[in-house]
Amino acid sequence: MDDATRDPASKLRHIEACLTRPVEYRKSAGFDAYDFVNEALPELSLGSLDLTCELAGHRLRAPLMIAPMTGGTERGRQINRRLAAAAERFGLAMGVGSQRIAIEDPTLEEWFQVRDVAPSVLLFANLGAAQLARGYGVEQARRAVAMIGADALFIHLNPLQEAVQGGNRDFRGVADRLALLCRELEREGIPVFAREVCFGMTEATARRLLECGVSGIDCSGAGGTSWARVEAHCAATARGRELGLRFGEWGIPTAESIVNVRRAAATLPLIASGGLRSGLDVAKAIALGADIGAMARPFLVKADEGEAPLYQFIEGVLEELRVCMFATGSATLLELRGKLRSVGIPATRDEAGGLA
Ligand SMILES: Cc1cc2nc3c(=O)[nH]c(=O)nc-3n(C[C@H](O)[C@H](O)[C@H](O)COP(=O)(O)O)c2cc1C
Numbered sequence: 001m002d003d004a005t006r007d008p009a010s011k012l013r014h015i016e017a018c019l020t021r022p023v024e025y026r027k028s029a030g031f032d033a034y035d036f037v038n039e040a041l042p043e044l045s046l047g048s049l050d051l052t053c054e055l056a057g058h059r060l061r062a063p064l065m066i067a068p069m070t071g072g073t074e075r076g077r078q079i080n081r082r083l084a085a086a087a088e089r090f091g092l093a094m095g096v097g098s099q100r101i102a103i104e105d106p107t108l109e110e111w112f113q114v115r116d117v118a119p120s121v122l123l124f125a126n127l128g129a130a131q132l133a134r135g136y137g138v139e140q141a142r143r144a145v146a147m148i149g150a151d152a153l154f155i156h157l158n159p160l161q162e163a164v165q166g167g168n169r170d171f172r173g174v175a176d177r178l179a180l181l182c183r184e185l186e187r188e189g190i191p192v193f194a195r196e197v198c199f200g201m202t203e204a205t206a207r208r209l210l211e212c213g214v215s216g217i218d219c220s221g222a223g224g225t226s227w228a229r230v231e232a233h234c235a236a237t238a239r240g241r242e243l244g245l246r247f248g249e250w251g252i253p254t255a256e257s258i259v260n261v262r263r264a265a266a267t268l269p270l271i272a273s274g275g276l277r278s279g280l281d282v283a284k285a286i287a288l289g290a291d292i293g294a295m296a297r298p299f300l301v302k303a304d305e306g307e308a309p310l311y312q313f314i315e316g317v318l319e320e321l322r323v324c325m326f327a328t329g330s331a332t333l334l335e336l337r338g339k340l341r342s343v344g345i346p347a348t349r350d351e352a353g354g355l356a
Contacts, residue, residue: 029223029275030255039329061091065294068095084114095124130168182213191215200252206264216269222251223275262289279320
Protein backbone atom coordinates (compact mmCIF):
# COMPACT_ATOMS: atom_id res chain seq x y z
CA MET A 1 0.00 0.00 0.00
CA ASP A 2 2.84 2.27 0.78
CA ASP A 3 4.20 3.88 -2.29
CA ALA A 4 0.64 4.59 -3.28
CA THR A 5 0.09 6.20 0.10
CA ARG A 6 2.88 8.70 -0.45
CA ASP A 7 0.28 11.17 -1.50
CA PRO A 8 -3.36 11.36 -0.46
CA ALA A 9 -4.58 11.57 -4.08
CA SER A 10 -3.38 8.07 -4.89
CA LYS A 11 -5.08 6.71 -1.77
CA LEU A 12 -8.30 8.28 -3.04
CA ARG A 13 -7.76 6.65 -6.45
CA HIS A 14 -7.54 3.29 -4.68
CA ILE A 15 -10.86 3.85 -2.93
CA GLU A 16 -12.50 4.99 -6.15
CA ALA A 17 -11.16 1.96 -8.05
CA CYS A 18 -12.36 -0.40 -5.30
CA LEU A 19 -15.83 1.14 -5.45
CA THR A 20 -16.27 1.39 -9.20
CA ARG A 21 -13.95 -0.95 -11.12
CA PRO A 22 -13.75 -4.75 -11.55
CA VAL A 23 -11.01 -5.28 -8.98
CA GLU A 24 -11.92 -8.73 -7.68
CA TYR A 25 -10.08 -11.94 -8.51
CA ARG A 26 -11.76 -14.32 -10.91
CA LYS A 27 -10.40 -17.24 -8.94
CA SER A 28 -12.07 -18.31 -5.75
CA ALA A 29 -10.79 -17.74 -2.21
CA GLY A 30 -11.21 -21.50 -1.88
CA PHE A 31 -14.06 -21.63 0.61
CA ASP A 32 -16.39 -23.15 -1.98
CA ALA A 33 -14.15 -26.23 -2.02
CA TYR A 34 -15.68 -27.07 1.37
CA ASP A 35 -19.15 -27.72 2.74
CA PHE A 36 -20.15 -27.83 6.36
CA VAL A 37 -21.46 -31.18 7.55
CA ASN A 38 -25.09 -30.77 8.54
CA GLU A 39 -26.12 -31.74 12.06
CA ALA A 40 -29.75 -32.82 12.14
CA LEU A 41 -29.89 -33.01 15.92
CA PRO A 42 -27.98 -30.00 17.23
CA GLU A 43 -29.49 -29.72 20.75
CA LEU A 44 -28.69 -25.99 20.68
CA SER A 45 -30.61 -22.73 20.67
CA LEU A 46 -29.50 -20.40 17.88
CA GLY A 47 -30.12 -17.42 20.15
CA SER A 48 -27.71 -18.55 22.84
CA LEU A 49 -24.62 -19.42 20.81
CA ASP A 50 -21.31 -17.98 21.97
CA LEU A 51 -19.65 -15.84 19.29
CA THR A 52 -17.13 -14.22 21.61
CA CYS A 53 -13.41 -14.71 21.14
CA GLU A 54 -10.10 -13.23 22.16
CA LEU A 55 -7.48 -11.53 20.03
CA ALA A 56 -4.36 -9.67 21.14
CA GLY A 57 -5.56 -9.72 24.74
CA HIS A 58 -8.94 -8.19 23.89
CA ARG A 59 -12.37 -9.75 24.07
CA LEU A 60 -14.40 -9.41 20.86
CA ARG A 61 -18.16 -9.91 20.77
CA ALA A 62 -17.84 -11.62 17.39
CA PRO A 63 -14.93 -13.06 15.38
CA LEU A 64 -14.97 -10.33 12.77
CA MET A 65 -12.60 -7.54 11.84
CA ILE A 66 -12.82 -4.51 9.61
CA ALA A 67 -9.58 -4.93 7.68
CA PRO A 68 -7.23 -1.95 7.24
CA MET A 69 -8.08 0.35 4.36
CA THR A 70 -7.86 4.05 4.75
CA GLY A 71 -7.30 7.34 6.59
CA GLY A 72 -5.23 10.43 5.88
CA THR A 73 -7.79 12.25 3.73
CA GLU A 74 -11.17 13.80 4.46
CA ARG A 75 -12.92 10.97 2.62
CA GLY A 76 -10.79 8.33 4.33
CA ARG A 77 -11.56 9.88 7.67
CA GLN A 78 -15.31 9.77 7.06
CA ILE A 79 -15.17 6.15 5.96
CA ASN A 80 -12.98 5.15 8.91
CA ARG A 81 -15.21 6.89 11.42
CA ARG A 82 -18.30 5.19 10.08
CA LEU A 83 -16.52 1.83 10.16
CA ALA A 84 -15.13 2.47 13.64
CA ALA A 85 -18.57 3.35 15.02
CA ALA A 86 -19.87 0.08 13.56
CA ALA A 87 -16.98 -1.85 15.12
CA GLU A 88 -17.80 -0.28 18.49
CA ARG A 89 -21.51 -1.09 18.18
CA PHE A 90 -20.95 -4.75 17.27
CA GLY A 91 -17.82 -5.39 19.35
CA LEU A 92 -15.57 -6.06 16.34
CA ALA A 93 -11.87 -5.37 15.75
CA MET A 94 -10.62 -2.79 13.24
CA GLY A 95 -7.47 -1.61 11.51
CA VAL A 96 -6.76 1.74 9.85
CA GLY A 97 -4.95 1.96 6.51
CA SER A 98 -1.24 2.65 6.12
CA GLN A 99 -0.24 5.65 8.24
CA ARG A 100 2.86 6.40 6.26
CA ILE A 101 1.51 9.68 4.91
CA ALA A 102 0.86 10.96 8.42
CA ILE A 103 4.28 9.81 9.65
CA GLU A 104 5.79 11.89 6.86
CA ASP A 105 3.36 14.80 7.21
CA PRO A 106 2.07 15.06 10.80
CA THR A 107 -0.58 17.62 9.74
CA LEU A 108 -2.47 14.62 8.33
CA GLU A 109 -2.59 12.78 11.66
CA GLU A 110 -6.06 14.01 12.54
CA TRP A 111 -7.46 12.26 9.44
CA PHE A 112 -6.72 8.90 11.08
CA GLN A 113 -8.47 9.55 14.41
CA VAL A 114 -11.31 7.19 15.33
CA ARG A 115 -10.83 6.59 19.08
CA ASP A 116 -13.52 9.08 20.09
CA VAL A 117 -16.17 7.02 18.24
CA ALA A 118 -14.60 3.65 19.03
CA PRO A 119 -13.29 3.87 22.61
CA SER A 120 -13.32 0.14 23.34
CA VAL A 121 -12.49 -1.32 19.92
CA LEU A 122 -9.38 -3.47 19.43
CA LEU A 123 -7.62 -1.08 17.05
CA PHE A 124 -4.61 -1.82 14.85
CA ALA A 125 -2.18 0.81 13.56
CA ASN A 126 -0.64 0.12 10.13
CA LEU A 127 2.74 0.52 8.44
CA GLY A 128 4.33 -1.26 5.49
CA ALA A 129 7.29 -3.61 5.23
CA ALA A 130 8.42 -1.51 2.29
CA GLN A 131 9.02 1.30 4.78
CA LEU A 132 10.96 -1.00 7.11
CA ALA A 133 13.21 -1.76 4.16
CA ARG A 134 13.77 1.96 3.70
CA GLY A 135 14.74 2.62 7.29
CA TYR A 136 11.51 2.93 9.27
CA GLY A 137 11.94 1.39 12.70
CA VAL A 138 10.82 1.49 16.30
CA GLU A 139 10.38 5.25 16.42
CA GLN A 140 7.96 5.39 13.47
CA ALA A 141 6.10 2.33 14.74
CA ARG A 142 5.62 3.92 18.16
CA ARG A 143 4.38 7.11 16.50
CA ALA A 144 1.86 5.20 14.37
CA VAL A 145 0.47 3.44 17.43
CA ALA A 146 0.37 6.60 19.57
CA MET A 147 -1.19 8.63 16.71
CA ILE A 148 -4.47 6.71 16.91
CA GLY A 149 -4.30 5.22 20.41
CA ALA A 150 -3.95 1.75 18.88
CA ASP A 151 -3.70 -1.49 20.84
CA ALA A 152 -1.56 -3.32 18.27
CA LEU A 153 0.36 -2.75 15.04
CA PHE A 154 0.03 -4.34 11.62
CA ILE A 155 3.06 -4.47 9.37
CA HIS A 156 1.80 -5.19 5.88
CA LEU A 157 3.87 -7.28 3.49
CA ASN A 158 3.03 -6.49 -0.12
CA PRO A 159 6.01 -7.17 -2.40
CA LEU A 160 3.85 -8.06 -5.42
CA GLN A 161 1.85 -4.86 -5.09
CA GLU A 162 4.98 -2.75 -4.70
CA ALA A 163 6.47 -4.44 -7.76
CA VAL A 164 3.47 -3.82 -10.04
CA GLN A 165 2.95 -0.24 -8.86
CA GLY A 166 6.63 0.59 -9.38
CA GLY A 167 7.04 1.22 -5.65
CA ASN A 168 9.70 -0.23 -3.40
CA ARG A 169 11.22 -3.18 -5.24
CA ASP A 170 13.90 -3.90 -2.63
CA PHE A 171 12.71 -5.90 0.37
CA ARG A 172 16.17 -6.88 1.63
CA GLY A 173 16.51 -6.59 5.40
CA VAL A 174 12.76 -6.57 6.12
CA ALA A 175 12.84 -9.71 8.30
CA ASP A 176 15.65 -8.39 10.53
CA ARG A 177 13.95 -5.04 10.98
CA LEU A 178 10.64 -6.74 11.70
CA ALA A 179 12.33 -8.90 14.34
CA LEU A 180 13.79 -5.82 16.01
CA LEU A 181 10.42 -4.09 15.95
CA CYS A 182 8.69 -7.11 17.48
CA ARG A 183 11.25 -7.27 20.29
CA GLU A 184 11.03 -3.58 21.17
CA LEU A 185 7.27 -3.18 20.92
CA GLU A 186 6.59 -6.44 22.75
CA ARG A 187 8.50 -4.95 25.68
CA GLU A 188 6.13 -1.99 25.61
CA GLY A 189 3.09 -4.28 25.50
CA ILE A 190 2.26 -3.61 21.85
CA PRO A 191 1.65 -6.77 19.81
CA VAL A 192 2.99 -6.69 16.25
CA PHE A 193 1.03 -8.66 13.65
CA ALA A 194 2.30 -9.25 10.11
CA ARG A 195 -0.21 -9.25 7.29
CA GLU A 196 -0.29 -9.83 3.57
CA VAL A 197 -2.69 -7.63 1.62
CA CYS A 198 -4.30 -10.31 -0.61
CA PHE A 199 -1.55 -12.49 -2.07
CA GLY A 200 -1.47 -15.13 0.67
CA MET A 201 1.28 -16.85 2.63
CA THR A 202 3.19 -20.12 2.49
CA GLU A 203 3.97 -22.31 5.46
CA ALA A 204 7.67 -21.34 5.15
CA THR A 205 6.85 -17.61 5.27
CA ALA A 206 4.73 -18.15 8.36
CA ARG A 207 7.65 -19.98 10.00
CA ARG A 208 10.00 -17.10 9.22
CA LEU A 209 7.50 -14.61 10.63
CA LEU A 210 7.28 -16.70 13.79
CA GLU A 211 11.06 -16.56 14.07
CA CYS A 212 10.82 -12.77 13.77
CA GLY A 213 8.63 -12.85 16.87
CA VAL A 214 5.31 -11.64 15.47
CA SER A 215 2.38 -11.86 17.89
CA GLY A 216 -0.03 -12.83 15.14
CA ILE A 217 -0.62 -13.04 11.39
CA ASP A 218 -3.30 -11.97 8.94
CA CYS A 219 -2.71 -14.41 6.09
CA SER A 220 -4.76 -12.28 3.62
CA GLY A 221 -5.07 -14.40 0.51
CA ALA A 222 -6.35 -14.31 -3.04
CA GLY A 223 -10.00 -14.58 -4.02
CA GLY A 224 -11.40 -11.16 -3.07
CA THR A 225 -9.90 -7.78 -3.90
CA SER A 226 -6.91 -8.21 -6.23
CA TRP A 227 -4.39 -5.49 -5.48
CA ALA A 228 -2.66 -6.11 -8.80
CA ARG A 229 -5.98 -5.32 -10.50
CA VAL A 230 -6.51 -2.24 -8.32
CA GLU A 231 -3.06 -1.01 -9.34
CA ALA A 232 -3.89 -1.69 -13.00
CA HIS A 233 -6.94 0.56 -12.74
CA CYS A 234 -4.92 3.27 -10.97
CA ALA A 235 -1.86 3.10 -13.24
CA ALA A 236 -0.72 6.30 -14.91
CA THR A 237 0.78 4.54 -17.94
CA ALA A 238 -0.32 1.84 -20.39
CA ARG A 239 2.62 -0.32 -19.24
CA GLY A 240 1.57 0.06 -15.59
CA ARG A 241 -1.92 -1.05 -16.47
CA GLU A 242 -0.65 -4.00 -18.48
CA LEU A 243 1.64 -5.09 -15.62
CA GLY A 244 -1.18 -4.92 -13.07
CA LEU A 245 -3.53 -6.93 -15.27
CA ARG A 246 -0.84 -9.51 -16.03
CA PHE A 247 -0.59 -10.28 -12.30
CA GLY A 248 -4.31 -9.88 -11.63
CA GLU A 249 -4.73 -13.50 -10.59
CA TRP A 250 -1.46 -13.77 -8.61
CA GLY A 251 -1.72 -15.18 -5.13
CA ILE A 252 -2.43 -18.11 -2.83
CA PRO A 253 -6.17 -18.52 -2.22
CA THR A 254 -7.20 -17.56 1.29
CA ALA A 255 -8.43 -21.03 2.34
CA GLU A 256 -5.02 -22.48 1.41
CA SER A 257 -3.23 -19.60 3.08
CA ILE A 258 -5.04 -20.30 6.38
CA VAL A 259 -4.04 -23.97 6.27
CA ASN A 260 -0.43 -23.01 5.43
CA VAL A 261 -0.09 -20.71 8.43
CA ARG A 262 -1.76 -23.19 10.76
CA ARG A 263 0.74 -25.87 9.71
CA ALA A 264 3.57 -23.58 10.77
CA ALA A 265 1.94 -22.19 13.90
CA ALA A 266 -0.74 -24.24 15.61
CA THR A 267 -1.74 -21.65 18.19
CA LEU A 268 -0.54 -18.28 16.87
CA PRO A 269 -3.40 -15.74 16.68
CA LEU A 270 -4.54 -15.91 13.06
CA ILE A 271 -6.76 -13.51 11.15
CA ALA A 272 -8.10 -14.59 7.76
CA SER A 273 -8.91 -12.03 5.08
CA GLY A 274 -9.14 -11.88 1.30
CA GLY A 275 -12.42 -12.81 -0.33
CA LEU A 276 -14.52 -13.42 2.76
CA ARG A 277 -17.91 -12.21 1.63
CA SER A 278 -20.45 -13.74 4.02
CA GLY A 279 -20.91 -15.22 7.47
CA LEU A 280 -20.57 -18.63 5.82
CA ASP A 281 -17.08 -17.66 4.60
CA VAL A 282 -16.16 -16.41 8.10
CA ALA A 283 -17.37 -19.71 9.57
CA LYS A 284 -15.35 -21.71 7.03
CA ALA A 285 -12.23 -19.60 7.69
CA ILE A 286 -12.57 -20.36 11.41
CA ALA A 287 -13.27 -24.05 10.75
CA LEU A 288 -10.04 -24.16 8.70
CA GLY A 289 -8.03 -22.72 11.59
CA ALA A 290 -8.39 -18.92 11.71
CA ASP A 291 -9.34 -17.22 14.98
CA ILE A 292 -11.31 -14.48 13.28
CA GLY A 293 -12.29 -13.41 9.76
CA ALA A 294 -11.73 -9.95 8.30
CA MET A 295 -13.19 -8.14 5.30
CA ALA A 296 -12.09 -4.99 3.52
CA ARG A 297 -13.91 -4.14 0.29
CA PRO A 298 -17.35 -5.36 1.40
CA PHE A 299 -17.18 -2.96 4.36
CA LEU A 300 -15.96 -0.14 2.13
CA VAL A 301 -18.88 -0.64 -0.26
CA LYS A 302 -21.44 -0.68 2.57
CA ALA A 303 -19.87 2.23 4.45
CA ASP A 304 -20.03 4.23 1.23
CA GLU A 305 -23.76 3.43 0.95
CA GLY A 306 -24.44 4.61 4.49
CA GLU A 307 -24.68 3.67 8.14
CA ALA A 308 -27.89 1.63 7.82
CA PRO A 309 -26.65 -0.60 4.95
CA LEU A 310 -23.39 -1.12 6.84
CA TYR A 311 -25.18 -2.20 10.03
CA GLN A 312 -27.55 -4.47 8.07
CA PHE A 313 -24.59 -6.08 6.35
CA ILE A 314 -22.83 -6.80 9.66
CA GLU A 315 -26.03 -8.16 11.20
CA GLY A 316 -26.44 -10.40 8.15
CA VAL A 317 -22.88 -11.72 8.38
CA LEU A 318 -23.30 -12.49 12.09
CA GLU A 319 -26.66 -14.15 11.49
CA GLU A 320 -25.12 -16.39 8.80
CA LEU A 321 -22.31 -17.30 11.18
CA ARG A 322 -24.84 -18.21 13.88
CA VAL A 323 -26.81 -20.35 11.40
CA CYS A 324 -23.59 -22.23 10.51
CA MET A 325 -22.87 -22.86 14.17
CA PHE A 326 -26.44 -23.94 14.89
CA ALA A 327 -26.73 -26.28 11.91
CA THR A 328 -23.34 -27.89 12.61
CA GLY A 329 -24.10 -28.33 16.29
CA SER A 330 -21.32 -25.91 17.34
CA ALA A 331 -22.00 -24.09 20.59
CA THR A 332 -18.72 -22.17 20.34
CA LEU A 333 -16.49 -21.00 17.50
CA LEU A 334 -13.86 -23.62 18.27
CA GLU A 335 -16.44 -26.35 17.79
CA LEU A 336 -16.68 -25.36 14.10
CA ARG A 337 -13.27 -26.99 13.61
CA GLY A 338 -13.49 -30.38 12.00
CA LYS A 339 -17.01 -29.79 10.68
CA LEU A 340 -15.97 -29.20 7.06
CA ARG A 341 -15.75 -31.73 4.27
CA SER A 342 -13.94 -31.17 1.01
CA VAL A 343 -16.22 -31.05 -2.06
CA GLY A 344 -13.64 -30.55 -4.81
CA ILE A 345 -11.92 -27.86 -6.80
CA PRO A 346 -13.46 -24.41 -6.48
CA ALA A 347 -15.02 -22.99 -9.63
CA THR A 348 -13.77 -19.80 -11.23
CA ARG A 349 -16.12 -16.98 -10.44
CA ASP A 350 -17.90 -14.97 -13.11
CA GLU A 351 -16.83 -11.47 -14.17
CA ALA A 352 -19.01 -9.79 -11.59
CA GLY A 353 -16.99 -11.31 -8.75
CA GLY A 354 -18.49 -11.90 -5.36
CA LEU A 355 -20.04 -8.49 -4.92
CA ALA A 356 -22.79 -6.73 -6.82
C1 LIG B 1 -9.59 0.56 -0.36
C2 LIG B 1 -8.65 -0.40 0.31
C3 LIG B 1 -7.46 0.07 0.86
C4 LIG B 1 -6.57 -0.80 1.51
N1 LIG B 1 -5.46 -0.29 2.13
C5 LIG B 1 -4.70 -1.11 2.92
C6 LIG B 1 -3.66 -0.55 3.74
O1 LIG B 1 -3.40 0.65 3.73
N2 LIG B 1 -2.93 -1.42 4.51
C7 LIG B 1 -3.19 -2.78 4.54
O2 LIG B 1 -2.55 -3.50 5.31
N3 LIG B 1 -4.16 -3.31 3.75
C8 LIG B 1 -4.93 -2.52 2.97
N4 LIG B 1 -5.94 -3.05 2.19
C9 LIG B 1 -6.02 -4.53 2.03
C10 LIG B 1 -7.14 -5.15 2.85
O3 LIG B 1 -6.94 -4.93 4.23
C11 LIG B 1 -7.32 -6.66 2.55
O4 LIG B 1 -6.17 -7.37 2.96
C12 LIG B 1 -7.57 -6.96 1.07
O5 LIG B 1 -8.33 -5.94 0.45
C13 LIG B 1 -8.32 -8.29 0.89
O6 LIG B 1 -9.57 -8.28 1.54
P1 LIG B 1 -10.97 -8.15 0.75
O7 LIG B 1 -10.98 -9.20 -0.32
O8 LIG B 1 -12.02 -8.38 1.80
O9 LIG B 1 -11.04 -6.76 0.17
C14 LIG B 1 -6.85 -2.20 1.54
C15 LIG B 1 -8.05 -2.67 0.98
C16 LIG B 1 -8.94 -1.80 0.37
C17 LIG B 1 -10.22 -2.36 -0.23
